[in-house]
Amino acid sequence: MGSLSFLYFGTVIALSAILVVALRKPVSSVIALLVMFFHIAGLFVTLHAEFLAAVQLIVYAGAILVLYLFVVMLLNVKEDDSYQRQFRLGMGLGLVALAEVVYIVSAAGLPEEPIRERTTSAAAAGNTEMVGRALYTTYLFPFEVASLILLVAMIGAILMAKKGIMGESK
Amino acid sequence: MAVAQWVKTLTFYEILVGMKATITVLIQRIILRNRKAITLQYPHEKRELPGTYRGMIALLRYDDGTDKCVGCDLCESACPSRVITVISSEVEGEPMKRYAKEYYMDMTRCLFCGLCVQACPVDALAMTTEYEWAKYNKRDLRLNKEQLLALGDRNFPVREKKLEFQHPNVAYFNIGHKNLPPKES
Amino acid sequence: MEMLVFAGAAVVKIAVVMGVVLLTVAFLTLAERKVLSWMQDRMGPMEVGPYGTLQPIADGIKLFFKEDIIPAGANRFLFSLAPILSLVPAFIGFAVVPYGPNREIELFGVTIKPFIITDINIGILYILAFVSIGAYGVILGGWASNNKYSLLGGLRSAAQVISYELNIGLAIIGVLILSGSLSMVTIAEKQAGSILNWNIIGMGHGGGIWWWFPVTQIVAFVVYIISAVAETNRLPFDLPEAESELVAGWMTEYSGMRFAFFFMAEYANMILVSCIASVLFLGGYHAPYPGTRLPDNLSWIEGVAWFTVKVYAFLFLFFWLRATLPRLRYDQLMRFGWKVMLPLALGNIVITSIVVYFLRD
Amino acid sequence: MADMVNVLIDGKPIAVEKGTLVIEAARRLGIMVPHFCYHPKLTYDANCRMCLVEIEKIPKLQTSCSTVCTEGMVVRTNTPVVNEAHQSVLEFILANHPLDCPICDQGGRCDLQDFSHQYTPTTSVFSDTKRVYQKEFFSPLIEKEMNRCVSCLRCVRYCDQVMDVKALGNAGRSTMTEIVHFAGHQLDCEFCGGCVQICPVGAITSRLSMYEFRPWMMKRADSTCGYCGDGCALILQTRDQKVVEVMSAYGEGRNNGDLCARGFFGYQYVTHQDRLTSPLIRQADGQLHPATWDEVLPVLAERLTQLKLAHGAEAIGGLISARCTNEDLYVFQKFMRLTIGSNHLDSTPRYGHVNAARALRRVQGTNRWTVSYEDLVQADVLLLIGTQVTAANPIVGLKVKEAVKKRGAALLTLETLTPSIDTTSNVTNLSAKHLTIPVGRHGAAVQGLVKAAFDENLVDAGLTARAGEFVSRVRAAATALPYPSDVDEATLRAMVRTFAGARRRGVILIGQDLLQAAGGYEATVNLMDFLLLIGKLTQPGWGLAPLTEENNEQGAVEMGAMAEYLPGPTDIADPAARSLLAEVWKEEPPAAKGMRLIQMIEASRSGKLKAMIIVGENPVRSLPASVKVAEALEKLELLVVQELFLTETAKLADVVLPACSYAEKNGTFTNSEGSVQKVRQGLDPIGDSRPDWEILSSLSVLMGYPLEYGDAKEILKEIRSAIPGYRILGATPEPARVDSWTVEQYASGGFADDLATRYHATPSPKSNGHAWHLRVGQTLFHSGAMSTKAKGLLEIQKEGKLIMNPADAERLGLAEGDRVRLRSAAGEASVPVMMLGRIPAGTLFYPESFREDLASLLAVTPDPVTGVPYGKQVIVTVEKVGAGGGGGK
Structure with a gap:
């Protein structure tokens, strides 16, 4: 059951990920990406990480991707095949990545029963709480740094977009 | 003052006032039942029309059944939306007497402004109180002279006397020369 | 066998919920028209059935048989997909809403919760996740129509939905802090007792009369209600379909059943946000007085009835607002969302967290 | 000044x-x-x-x-006083004026209405009933409503002073003044429409468009009349694809607001129901069937190309009417010369005007008038030779009348008419000296003029000095001849004295009676001799002015729509002209000698010509039956006709293409004076019809030699580069100058080639009771076949009637409307008669527009030099057929 659903979600994720870069229309790519996010969420659910699944949908599908759609529609991006000409480079990089995957898989091997024990304890306490605890204890510093980086990025973006906010307006 | 304003803003005071107004109406309508809808259930109830209502336009006749219209085209030129087409001609057998051989009103374009009625020098046009003229085919709304006269007959049973009997001094206005007295010599 | 009973029970529950929701949607349209007309000295539908009561059926038949038009130049696939993307997330959220007391019955040896389809531990997040997907229906529908009004309507809607979704999310965090759970059932259960325990009053979490004030979620409630109205594209926030500017916004090119899907999605969303509001802030299926007035085995009727009353009160509020308020300008809408609602919600979180952290437990 | x-x-x-x-x-x-x-x-x-x-x-x-x-x-x-006076006058006028403006055709453009709006209060002190006239039938075309009359008598004065017709008068006194036609019967005047135009109120209106319009509904197009060569400016007033009315504004155009019956009442042929509305093509069953342009043109282009490949360009000929615009004519000749590659083309000036054009070109170097209408009006002396000016060119007739009546010019007439008081005007009544010239004898009279110039010693001394040989040889040739027996020598010599004695300006007008008769070319050259001899040819204000019958004959010659002329006109062989044209056309026109009208008919009969393109021309009708045109055209493998109506020629055609009338296209006409005037579109093309140039242009594209033009203006632009200086001229065109070099050439030897043929005695044909001179010519009310489709003109003149002198009729015992049988060498015909005093005894006149009645009577003799088919004059015998009943169709 578990590996069956993993097989399904994994296949669809891989396929839709390929489609995201292979499709010519930007809007189709976005749709493919949406499908991919859903399946990643599904994958999380099979791992009993419901919180992550929900957050995946809310943040990625519900907000970020909509912004992508915005950009695609507002900029009215035409079918552009200029990216399709990087075929050789893409092939090369793809081969490297494939080799890496093959190496990792062959080196480590697929685990027979993935992370079963840990999930049971997580389900008991509610994974939301576990995530919260992990974030605010073990990973507090990275979490805060990440927040700070995001804040800096946001302020930087506002500064760049709003000309004259520093008083140099004319 | 400013504080009051702040309080009002924070508590959405204006919105609440508005909501009170709407709910009051609802309560009066449904619970207190002391308020009535202004809606008229049209096909079942009909409104009493004022006498000056501007409905379909009709052509009129004199009391002897002849058309009042002299085909002068003034309605056509007065019409702001080019509803009217008059094709005028001479009355057979009465030289120089003009009449509308054909008369069309394309009611699909009519604004019911009544300028044609005002323009008519012989009061041959009038506005009736008819308004239920929905048709399945819009070409049916291009009324010809017979339809317009029928409208007039239906709505104005009392007809005027001929112009020469009303005003002797304009006796030769478009009556041809058949009935005129001979020339004094 | 267990599996079968479990699945069968789930199917029955889904069918009942969907049936009720669809019926509500249908008659909500009539109710809205009636309420609006009563508030505006009109009569509303009067022709189909006695006092127009069968109007939704007539509307449904009409929409069903109406010609289905796909405009030339439209993206046929996305144009067809959009209404579905809009409708499904609206209905999917009802799966985690508790409609009645949190009881369990034994059926052929299987424990079943009759008044909720499934009680998942992140219920509220689940709803938010799927509601956010609803924006795709609008934005893709607007884009696929190949019509400038549709596109503008779609873009507006998406921007509005994203902005106010944030406020919704932040507004309910206060409640989540108080409840300590993401499960809808748990949240509802925590408000049991009386009206004082409802999150809107906030006395149910211990501490006594002296410090009930900071944990009241009245501010969050207001933010939530306003954001919910905006989220469902209802007046006074119906900018995406603003008839006077954008014809019908993203729905301009839609007709027949596709249009009906959008329409149903809108009303279903209204019901959904009302359900959430009553669960999160008004104690869900709990009566405002302690305990029940009915015998214990029938008390579930009281719970369902109270829940229904609360939801319908919210729906009435939607109509009431629509009858009262004019539409906002788009920049006003955005400014209001980001500069008023967001700080309020954030402030609420901060205060609630502090109070809960220091004074409770 | x-x-x-x-x-x-x-x-x-x-x-x-x-x-x-x-x-x-x-x-x-x-x-x-x-x-x-x-x-x-x-x-x-x-x-x-x-x-x-x-x-x-x-x-x-x-x-x-x-x-x-x-x-x-x-x-x-x-001032208040003046305004009060105006108000009082208006009140008096309105005391009797009916308030029927809404039904009055003048309503909206009425002076009285305007002034009333300006001045009068709405009430009047007069309470009596108004004056009422009993309505009488006035005329079929002009309607009067005396109740509306303000007794200004403009119409009466116009009829007398401008038209010289005196058809209207005023009867009664005071308020009962009434405009009447004399003798109580219905109006039978020239129907110039002048009274309708000049009436300030609605008292006199046109019955033709009665009650069909209101002035503000009409769209106007400023165009030029398409009937005669006078080139009158017209205002086509149209409403909904229909010409409602034709007007002409005072101060505009060469006619200065005057029109004739044809111009004023002859417009309805444009929208006649018989107009061709789609292309017709002859199909397998031998009948003409309607088709679309898309079907017809490719087939036609293919067949023309096939014929051209199989038989050479020489096997294709073309014919065009001079009623077409300059643009049509130009594109036609370019189409024939370049797309087809043939010089076999001809046009209407071949029927007579080419005589004058060729003669003028030969002697004075330009084919144009060296005088303008203004010179005509201000002339001291006018010599009219065979013009029948009132009938053929009514507006030039008005200029002559103005010159005589207002400016006291001496009018000398050598006309087929005699002075006589009729219901229409007759210029010979105004002549200072008049000689009645029998039909066909104008050439002899011209010889007499030259002889008289010598006999009266009026030869210019300077010329004798410069070109002694010319003078002496012409003197020898001319004086050797006797004076023609049928003119009075003394009067002729007196005329020459008067003419040569005039000081400032003098114009010789020649018309169809001279140009369409045998020897027309020679007679015109002789007249140039005469002008040269008396020393007036090169003087400004003097000149010879040939009048054209159709409106654009001058243009047809100048566009080169004739075998012997290239645009200009220049001779087909003139190397300078050819190189200029080659520059404009990017290709040289073919050099081969082209066939003329009669030659083309002969060639098609003999099978040499395989195809013909006929534009607006109807040779089956305009050439007598004896030429057997129909038979010849039937032998063609392909006959293409572009026409307005399904004429006799069009019925024989394999392809008939509907063309636009002048009211539906833009372009220019060149009048006989040489003034290039605009033709402007008043209507959308009727049915599928298209302008002639457009048809030829699309045909040329399909034939692979594109002559592409966007509109008529583009063609005019090209015409201007092919004919330098060709432009729309202003209100007073600058007349052409005599080319003195050509005159020198002529006087110093060019004259000699045909001196003997030009001055040789032509015996006067006998004119006793058995031999009558019949002339087929223009009448005032009709021109060509087009006018017989005009309802208004048919109201005036429905059918052709043989016109004879009343004395002759009495002698034969004929009454008005009796039928007579005419016999000539070629055949016989039977027609009704009418009497008119202006036709001299022994002469018969028949309107050309009804010439099909006489088709079998006439024969054609082509001119050896100019190729003009003389066929409008014949000697016939007359006998009565039966009493009156026969004539009353």
Whole structure:
């Protein structure tokens, strides 16, 4: 059951990920990406990480991707095949990545029963709480740094977009 | 003052006032039942029309059944939306007497402004109180002279006397020369 | 066998919920028209059935048989997909809403919760996740129509939905802090007792009369209600379909059943946000007085009835607002969302967290 | 110009010529003094009293239309006193004027209406009933409503002073004054429509468009008349694809607002129901069937190309009518010469005008008039030879009348007409000296003129010195001849004395009687000799002015739509002209000698010509039956006809293409005076019809040699580069100059080639009771076949009637409407007769527009030089067929 659903979600994720870069229309790519996010969420659910699944949908599908759609529609991006000409480079990089995957898989091997024990304890306490605890204890510093980086990025973006906010307006 | 304003803003005071107004109406309508809808259930109830209502336009006749219209085209030129087409001609057998051989009103374009009625020098046009003229085919709304006269007959049973009997001094206005007295010599 | 009973029970529950929701949607349209007309000295539908009561059926038949038009130049696939993307997330959220007391019955040896389809531990997040997907229906529908009004309507809607979704999310965090759970059932259960325990009053979490004030979620409630109205594209926030500017916004090119899907999605969303509001802030299926007035085995009727009353009160509020308020300008809408609602919600979180952290437990 | 007087009108100063009326001076200042009876064309009458103005130092108000400006005069037109006077006059007029403006055709453009709006209160002190006239039938085309008359008598004065017809008069006194036609019967005048146009109110209106319009509904197109060569400016008033009315504005065009019956009433053929509305193509069943342009043109282009490949370009000929615009004519000849590659083309001037064009080109170097209408009006002496000017060219006739009646010019006429009082005007009545020339004898009379010039010793001394040989040889040739037996020698010599004795200006007008008769070319050259001999040819204000029958014959010659001429016209062999044209066309026109009209007919009969393209021309009808045109055209493998109607020729065609009339296209006409005038579209093309040039242009594209033009203006632009200086001329065109080099060439030897043929005695044909001279020619009411489709003109003249002198008729015992049988060498015909005093005894006249009645009677003799098929004059015998009943169709 578990590996069956993993097989399904994994296949669809891989396929839709390929489609995201292979499709010519930007809007189709976005749709493919949406499908991919859903399946990643599904994958999380099979791992009993419901919180992550929900957050995946809310943040990625519900907000970020909509912004992508915005950009695609507002900029009215035409079918552009200029990216399709990087075929050789893409092939090369793809081969490297494939080799890496093959190496990792062959080196480590697929685990027979993935992370079963840990999930049971997580389900008991509610994974939301576990995530919260992990974030605010073990990973507090990275979490805060990440927040700070995001804040800096946001302020930087506002500064760049709003000309004259520093008083140099004319 | 400013504080009051702040309080009002924070508590959405204006919105609440508005909501009170709407709910009051609802309560009066449904619970207190002391308020009535202004809606008229049209096909079942009909409104009493004022006498000056501007409905379909009709052509009129004199009391002897002849058309009042002299085909002068003034309605056509007065019409702001080019509803009217008059094709005028001479009355057979009465030289120089003009009449509308054909008369069309394309009611699909009519604004019911009544300028044609005002323009008519012989009061041959009038506005009736008819308004239920929905048709399945819009070409049916291009009324010809017979339809317009029928409208007039239906709505104005009392007809005027001929112009020469009303005003002797304009006796030769478009009556041809058949009935005129001979020339004094 | 267990599996079968479990699945069968789930199917029955889904069918009942969907049936009720669809019926509500249908008659909500009539109710809205009636309420609006009563508030505006009109009569509303009067022709189909006695006092127009069968109007939704007539509307449904009409929409069903109406010609289905796909405009030339439209993206046929996305144009067809959009209404579905809009409708499904609206209905999917009802799966985690508790409609009645949190009881369990034994059926052929299987424990079943009759008044909720499934009680998942992140219920509220689940709803938010799927509601956010609803924006795709609008934005893709607007884009696929190949019509400038549709596109503008779609873009507006998406921007509005994203902005106010944030406020919704932040507004309910206060409640989540108080409840300590993401499960809808748990949240509802925590408000049991009386009206004082409802999150809107906030006395149910211990501490006594002296410090009930900071944990009241009245501010969050207001933010939530306003954001919910905006989220469902209802007046006074119906900018995406603003008839006077954008014809019908993203729905301009839609007709027949596709249009009906959008329409149903809108009303279903209204019901959904009302359900959430009553669960999160008004104690869900709990009566405002302690305990029940009915015998214990029938008390579930009281719970369902109270829940229904609360939801319908919210729906009435939607109509009431629509009858009262004019539409906002788009920049006003955005400014209001980001500069008023967001700080309020954030402030609420901060205060609630502090109070809960220091004074409770 | 020296005699200017200064006046002050309403405070504005103006200097005007002495003798200017106050009202005219005010008009020049932009001050409109209301008036009814005043019109600048007419002598003033001052009967309406409307134009009263206040003049300082004159105690009473004065009528400004009869007061002449004097130095220092101070006039006020807008004082309370004047306004009150105007109001009183209007009140008097309105006392009897019916308030029937809504049904009056003048309503909306009525002077009385305008002034009433301007002045009068809505009430009147008069309470009596109004004057009422019993309605009488007036005429089929002109309607009068005497109740509306304001008794200004403009119509009466116009009819007398401008038209010289005197058909209208005023009867009764005071308020009962009435405009009547004499003798109580229905109006039978020239139907020039002048009274309709000049009436300030709705008293006289046109019955043709009665009650069909209101003035504000009409769209106007300023165009040029398509009937005769006078080139009158017309205003086509149209409403909904229908020409409602034709007008002409005072002060505009070469006609200055005057029109004739054809122009004013002859417009309805444009929208005649028989107009071709789609291309017709002959199909397997031998019938013509409607088709679309897309079907017809490719087939046609393919067949023309096939014929051209199989038989060479020489096997294709073309014929075009001079009723087409210059643009049509130009594109046609270019199409024939380049796309087809053949010089076999001809046009209507071949019927006579080419005689004049060739003669003028030969002697004076230009084919144009060296005088203008203004010279005509201001001439001291006018010599009319065979013009029948009132009938053929009515507006030139008006210029002649104006010159004689207003300016006292001496009018000399050598006409087929005799002076006689009729219902229409007759210029010979105004002649100072008149000689009645029998049909076909104008050439002999011209020889007599030359002889008289020698006999009267009027030869220019300078010329004798410069070109002694010319003078002596012409003198020898001319004086060797006797004076023609049928003219009075003394009168002829007196005429020559008068003509040569005139000081400033003198014009010889020649017309169809001369040009369409055998020897027309020679006679025209002889007239040039005459002008040269008396030393007037090269003087400004003097000249020979041939009048054309169709409206654009001059243009047809100048566009080169004839075998022997390239655009210009220049000779087909002229190397300079060919190189200029090659530059414009990017290709040289073919050099082979082209066939002319009669030759083309012969060639198609003999099978040499395989295809013909005929544009607007109807040779089956316009050439007599004896030529057997139909038979010849039937032998063609392909006959293409572009026409307005399914004419006799079109019925024989394999392909008939519907063309636009002048009212539906843009372009230019060149009148006989040489003025290039605009033709403007008033209607959308009827049915699927297209302008001729457009048809030829699309055909040329399909044939692979594209002559592509976007519109008529583009063609005119090309015409201007092919014919330098060809442009739309202004109100007063600059007449062409005599080319003195050509004159020198002519006098120093060019004259000699055909001196013997030009001066040789032609015996006068016998004219006793058995041999009558029959002339087929223009009448006032019809022109060509087109006018017989015009309802208005048919109302005046429905059928052809043989016109003869009343004395002759009496001798034969004929009454009006009796049928007579005519016999000639070629055949016989039977027609009704009518009597007209102006036709001299022994002469018969038949309107050309009904020439099909006489088709079997006529025969054709082509001119050896110019190829003109002379066929409009024949000697016949007349016998009565039966009593009156036969004629009353």
